[in-house]
Amino acid sequence: MDRAHDLEHPGRRRPSRRVGPALVVAAVLTLAGCSGGSPSTLDPGGTGAARIADLWWVLFWISAAVFAEVMVLLVWALVFRRGRDTRVRHGQPLRFVAIAGAGVPLVILVVVYALGLRDLAALGAGPGRDAPTIEVTGHKWWWEVRVPGIDGATANELHIPVGERVRVRLRTADVLHSFWVPQLMPKTDLIAGEMRETWLHAERAGTYRGQCAEYCGTQHAHMALQVIAEPRSQFEAWLARLAAPARQPTTEAERRGQQAFVQGSCAGCHAIRGTGADARVGPDLSDVGSRWSIGAGAVPNDAGHLGGWIVNPQTVKPGSYMPPQPVDAQRLPDLIAYLRSLE
Amino acid sequence: MSTTTAPSPGAGQEDLARLEAHWGERASLRSWFSTVDHKRIGRRYLVTASLFFVLAGTSALAMRTQLARPESNLLSPEEYNQLFTMHGTAMIFLFATPMLFGFGNYLVPLMIGSRDMAFPKLNAFGYWVFLFAGLFMWASLPFGAAPNGGWFAYVPLTDDRNTPGLHMDVYTLGLLFLGIATTAGSINFIVTALKLRAPGMSLNRVPLFVWAIVATAFMVIFALPALNLDNAMLFLDRRFGTHFFDPEAAGNVLLWQHLFWIFGHPDVYIIVMPALGIVSAVLPAFTRRGVVGYVLIVLAIVSIAIISFGVWVHHMFATGLPHLSYSFFSAASTIITIPSGIQIFAWLATMMLGRLVVRVPLLFLVGFIVTFVLGGLTGAMFALTAFDQQVTDSYFVVAHFHYVLIGGAVFPILAAIYYWLPKMTGRMYHEGLGKWAFWLFFTGMQVAFFPMHLSGLFGMPRRVYTYRDEPGWDVWNMVSTIGAYILAVGLLLVLIGVVHAIRRGRPAPPDPWCGDTLEWSTESPPRPYNFPVLPQVHSLHPTWDQPSRSSMAEDATPDRILADGRRTLFTSELDGRRERVVEMPEASLQPLLLALAMLVFFTAMLFAWYPFAVAAAVAVAVIIAWWLWPPRRPEEELGVAR
Numbered sequence: 001m002d003r004a005h006d007l008e009h010p011g012r013r014r015p016s017r018r019v020g021p022a023l024v025v026a027a028v029l030t031l032a033g034c035s036g037g038s039p040s041t042l043d044p045g046g047t048g049a050a051r052i053a054d055l056w057w058v059l060f061w062i063s064a065a066v067f068a069e070v071m072v073l074l075v076w077a078l079v080f081r082r083g084r085d086t087r088v089r090h091g092q093p094l095r096f097v098a099i100a101g102a103g104v105p106l107v108i109l110v111v112v113y114a115l116g117l118r119d120l121a122a123l124g125a126g127p128g129r130d131a132p133t134i135e136v137t138g139h140k141w142w143w144e145v146r147v148p149g150i151d152g153a154t155a156n157e158l159h160i161p162v163g164e165r166v167r168v169r170l171r172t173a174d175v176l177h178s179f180w181v182p183q184l185m186p187k188t189d190l191i192a193g194e195m196r197e198t199w200l201h202a203e204r205a206g207t208y209r210g211q212c213a214e215y216c217g218t219q220h221a222h223m224a225l226q227v228i229a230e231p232r233s234q235f236e237a238w239l240a241r242l243a244a245p246a247r248q249p250t251t252e253a254e255r256r257g258q259q260a261f262v263q264g265s266c267a268g269c270h271a272i273r274g275t276g277a278d279a280r281v282g283p284d285l286s287d288v289g290s291r292w293s294i295g296a297g298a299v300p301n302d303a304g305h306l307g308g309w310i311v312n313p314q315t316v317k318p319g320s321y322m323p324p325q326p327v328d329a330q331r332l333p334d335l336i337a338y339l340r341s342l343e
Numbered sequence: 344m345s346t347t348t349a350p351s352p353g354a355g356q357e358d359l360a361r362l363e364a365h366w367g368e369r370a371s372l373r374s375w376f377s378t379v380d381h382k383r384i385g386r387r388y389l390v391t392a393s394l395f396f397v398l399a400g401t402s403a404l405a406m407r408t409q410l411a412r413p414e415s416n417l418l419s420p421e422e423y424n425q426l427f428t429m430h431g432t433a434m435i436f437l438f439a440t441p442m443l444f445g446f447g448n449y450l451v452p453l454m455i456g457s458r459d460m461a462f463p464k465l466n467a468f469g470y471w472v473f474l475f476a477g478l479f480m481w482a483s484l485p486f487g488a489a490p491n492g493g494w495f496a497y498v499p500l501t502d503d504r505n506t507p508g509l510h511m512d513v514y515t516l517g518l519l520f521l522g523i524a525t526t527a528g529s530i531n532f533i534v535t536a537l538k539l540r541a542p543g544m545s546l547n548r549v550p551l552f553v554w555a556i557v558a559t560a561f562m563v564i565f566a567l568p569a570l571n572l573d574n575a576m577l578f579l580d581r582r583f584g585t586h587f588f589d590p591e592a593a594g595n596v597l598l599w600q601h602l603f604w605i606f607g608h609p610d611v612y613i614i615v616m617p618a619l620g621i622v623s624a625v626l627p628a629f630t631r632r633g634v635v636g637y638v639l640i641v642l643a644i645v646s647i648a649i650i651s652f653g654v655w656v657h658h659m660f661a662t663g664l665p666h667l668s669y670s671f672f673s674a675a676s677t678i679i680t681i682p683s684g685i686q687i688f689a690w691l692a693t694m695m696l697g698r699l700v701v702r703v704p705l706l707f708l709v710g711f712i713v714t715f716v717l718g719g720l721t722g723a724m725f726a727l728t729a730f731d732q733q734v735t736d737s738y739f740v741v742a743h744f745h746y747v748l749i750g751g752a753v754f755p756i757l758a759a760i761y762y763w764l765p766k767m768t769g770r771m772y773h774e775g776l777g778k779w780a781f782w783l784f785f786t787g788m789q790v791a792f793f794p795m796h797l798s799g800l801f802g803m804p805r806r807v808y809t810y811r812d813e814p815g816w817d818v819w820n821m822v823s824t825i826g827a828y829i830l831a832v833g834l835l836l837v838l839i840g841v842v843h844a845i846r847r848g849r850p851a852p853p854d855p856w857c858g859d860t861l862e863w864s865t866e867s868p869p870r871p872y873n874f875p876v877l878p879q880v881h882s883l884h885p886t887w888d889q890p891s892r893s894s895m896a897e898d899a900t901p902d903r904i905l906a907d908g909r910r911t912l913f914t915s916e917l918d919g920r921r922e923r924v925v926e927m928p929e930a931s932l933q934p935l936l937l938a939l940a941m942l943v944f945f946t947a948m949l950f951a952w953y954p955f956a957v958a959a960a961v962a963v964a965v966i967i968a969w970w971l972w973p974p975r976r977p978e979e980e981l982g983v984a985r
Contacts, residue, residue: 038815039802041733052733056800059730063720070716073691074709083631083698090632093692097636101688102681109677109723116727117670123729124666140505175500176596178661178736182802186732187661191597192499193590196663213661213736213804215493217500218420221807297811319420 039182039209045229046201047165048185051119058115062108123186127165127199132235134158135169138177138190138212140321141219142283142296152242152273155283156225156296161235162205170196175217181210181227189214202229211297218319224297245274246286246342257338260331269322272342282322290343295320307336353899354875354906361906366458366872368930377930379463380871384470385449386767391470392442395477399433402426404831407791411824413812423808424491425510429484431494432514435610436521437477439752443617444469444528446759447556449767451532453862453869454550454624456541456878456885458911459927461534464934464970469527471938476521479945483513490514493806495607496577498588498599503581511581512949515574520945522571529560537916541861542903543880543891544919550860550883551634554641555620558648562609562616565652570606573599582951597662604655612651614748616644618755619686622708625755625762626690628856629705630697633884636689643682650679660731669728676726683719687712702856703777707758710785711750718746721796736806739799745792757784757837764841765855769867770848772840780836787830794819794826859884864895877903877912880919937966 044050136158137144145158160166170179172190179198180187188198202208212223230238249255258275261267267277273286291301298317299305309316310332312324327335354362368374378384406426409418418426448466452459460466483489488509492501501511536557540549576587577599586592588599623634634640656664656672690712699705721743725731734740757780764772798819803810810816854863863886865873876899878891885891894903902921905911909927914920944959 041800041802052730055730059724066720067716070691073695074712077694077699081695081697081699082701091696092635093696094636094639097639097685097688097692101685105681105684109680112727113674113677116673116729119729120666120669175505176497186729187735189662191662193596211804215806217505218424221420221809
């Protein structure tokens with residue numbers, strides 16, 4: 001398992017997970033090894049999730065010990081205390097009950113509570129004042145991503161510089177959602193009428209899958225996002241792309257596609273920077289060609305799925321707010337070509 | 344029905360005949376609708392709640408089938424969302440609490456040595472309301488109009504803008520309607536347990552099951568108003584344009600969550616507590632000793648009932664409230680595990696010091712301990728705000744509360760079914776069939792829910808109708824689905840076992856288990872008047888002590904036979920000293936009529952037929968007045984009651 005180090009507190013030593021190596025390896029294999037490519041909380045990519053993963057292992061071993069204790073007593077009774085002898089017995093070992101049921105748990109719980117407080121405080125510390133800020137707005141059922149001071153927007157994808165804490169401001173346009181990137185940071189709910197703040201920190205470059213974690217209606221299942229952690233220079237390039245107009249069409253087909261977009265129904269809801277289409281009902285599509293998926297995780301982003309989505313999103317993501325589009329069969333390949341070219 | 348009546352040595356044939364005349368009910372259609380017998384009502388609660396359990400369980404199987412494979416199209420998202428909402432709502436409101444209230448209704452008067460509940464008509468009324476409210480809610484499903492906002496119904500998703508249609512009106516009105524039944528039942532339990540205990544049953548001789556039911560009833564009375572208020576406000580917001588939860592008009596969406604969880608967390612204990620009472624009631628018979636630490640368990644029950652009102656914010660750890668309040672609620676949530684720990688170790692000590700008789704009810708208790716302890720351990724983890732924020736609303740929490748609720752409620756309920764089946768039906772169940780049912784249910788439960796810990800830790804959020812195969816959640820979802828089917832087969836065997844017992848089971852003796860509480864001193868099934876002679880209680884285990892037993896036989900006195908009417912005894916709240924004889928009400932159609940009028944009212948409100956609603960409200964008022972009208976009685980009869 002690839003473990004993150006706490007870059008910002010290099011002097012602090014984390015509890016080693018290599019105690020009792022054999023058992024640990026076995027547990028890690030079962031728990032993390034089989035997680036496939038999942039966004040596992042036990043495979044943290046940054047400080048926030050790493051803290052929780054460490055806390056989890058402490059809790060796991062304590063729980064395992066308590067469970068083992070209970071099982072030993074239970075099995076002992078089942079093996080050695082069977083009997084046909086039905087005389088009624090008395091005797092009240094209250095001291096045993098008080099110590100095993102209250103005393104020992106109290107000590108454990110106080111320790112665990114202290115650890116929990118420590119991590120709560122750490123997660124609440126937040127990024128510094130001049131940390132980069134990203135604004136995320138939840139919609140049914142996609143994520144709008146903006147950066148303060150920059151006009152452009154993107155959707156279901158946000159970039160952060162590796163090794164830096166990034167402030168994330170969370171708002172919702174409609175119902176409650178919850179922002180969760182399991183490998184980076186625990187959840188923060190998006191509350192209607194209020195603003196919430198969290199932060200992200202990735203120790204390793206890479207993509208981290210996130211998903212809405214508060215039930216938000218029909219397509220709650222398809223409200224995923226990706227966090228791309230990359231070196232500072234690439235992050236700045238992303239900011240520059242966000243500020244710039246979308247790529248201009250270069251082929252004839254793309255040009256026809258752009259025309260179809262701007263003059264057709266698309267522009268009624270979507271924006272593409274530099275084309276005059278600036279509606280904000282649906283996601284800004286200025287960089288749709290380079291996104292990881294269509295429909296916030298509903299299907300992969302390729303020409304076939306894109307065409308299917310445009311013609312009838314309701315078969316791909318039933319309940320989504322985009323109605324089927326009456327696109328001319330001849331125009332569709334052009335439109336696809338144009339949208340795919342927007343990177 | 345068993346008629347192997349050996350005339351009680353305490354009450355003569357003449358007394359028995361008179362008791363039968365006053366309490367007995369002829370099997371007729373009218374008596375079916377008018378009965379106020381707590382045993383018939385209790386059985387109805389059990390059967391009706393089981394029916395709702397089957398519906399909610401079938402919903403779960405449909406969902407598990409959908410989730411077995413990634414991107415499956417078996418259910419549409421709308422269907423899936425209605426199913427998971429109805430699954431949760433029905434399991435919590437229409438199965439768990441009514442099922443346990445059913446056992447309470449049947450057993451509390453028997454365990455405390457009374458002839459009925461304190462308010463038999465209110466009891467019948469509560470059942471009819473429960474039945475109608477349950478049907479009211481389930482009837483929406485075939486029309487595709489079932490609630491679809493989750494059992495927790497968070498605003499603003501559930502407001503009229505985001506969820507138009509009847510869905511959430513069914514939810515708010517259904518729960519308000521049902522709340523009447525739960526409140527009525529709770530008041531009845533409290534008064535019954537405080538006033539109708541047999542003489543000599545001082546508070547320190549009250550069976551732990553009764554303690555648990557009474558504590559639960561108090562929790563219901565304090566918790567339910569928050570839910571009712573919430574639902575009333577949501578209904579007003581949706582239907583009449585108020586703005587309690589509308590942030591654009593200075594309403595507050597978190598208000599819903601606070602009120603919901605001020606009810607919702609105590610509700611977890613409202614479900615688990617009576618079930619823990621069942622554990623304490625069943626264990627003595629199969630360990631051949633009283634439960635260790637009676638006083639500690641009573642203290643644990645009372646402290647849970649109180650502390651559970653101070654932990655609700657742990658359901659809101661991700662909403663971004665101030666950290667200071669989080670640290671308080673985190674501490675309270677941590678502390679509340681201690682009373683549960685005390686109970687677990689008291690039961691373990693009971694088993695270690697007793698002699699175990701391994702029959703089906705005990706197997707289910709063992710399954711309870713294994714499962715509930717696992718659920719409790721993950722529960723303690725959720726008390727830690729930071730950890731909670733990571734795994735809440737993921738499958739980890741789904742695993743956690745199924746361990747708590749199946750472990751803490753369904754296992755004890757199944758133990759209770761096998762344990763009290765001989766008492767309720769007069770028939771023994773088939774032991775082999777019961778053991779198969781246990782092993783399948785136990786295995787299915789672990790296989791279905793343990794992997795959810797993993798899929799949750801691997802980042803799978805809950806309440807998703809499908810998922811892409813890419814993240815590697817598919818293996819664990821498939822395993823869970825297989826487990827769910829094994830679990831269902833186990834439950835099917837329980838059902839077959841019950842039907843088999845009723846049809847083919849051998850007749851049950853009055854006390855097949857040598858149990859320690861008073862229900863075992865009645866016939867199986869008990870006569871309509873329960874006890875020919877009301878007992879004089881001398882200990883915590885009355886059927887294990889000779890003086891209490893003989894008080895119902897050779898030491899019977901006429902002042903405890905009371906064969907001159909439908910009578911039972913009032914005793915003092917603390918010491919159980921005899922106070923006076925009370926006259927109990929006769930069978931009546933008023934409870935059914937009142938519940939029907941309320942059903943018309945809520946249905947009219949649902950469809951916005953307001954004139955009908957007004958008419959139904961008037962009918963409700965008239966029936967209540969008729970119900971409360973003082974009976975005409977001759978002077979001398981009134982004098983007897985003193």
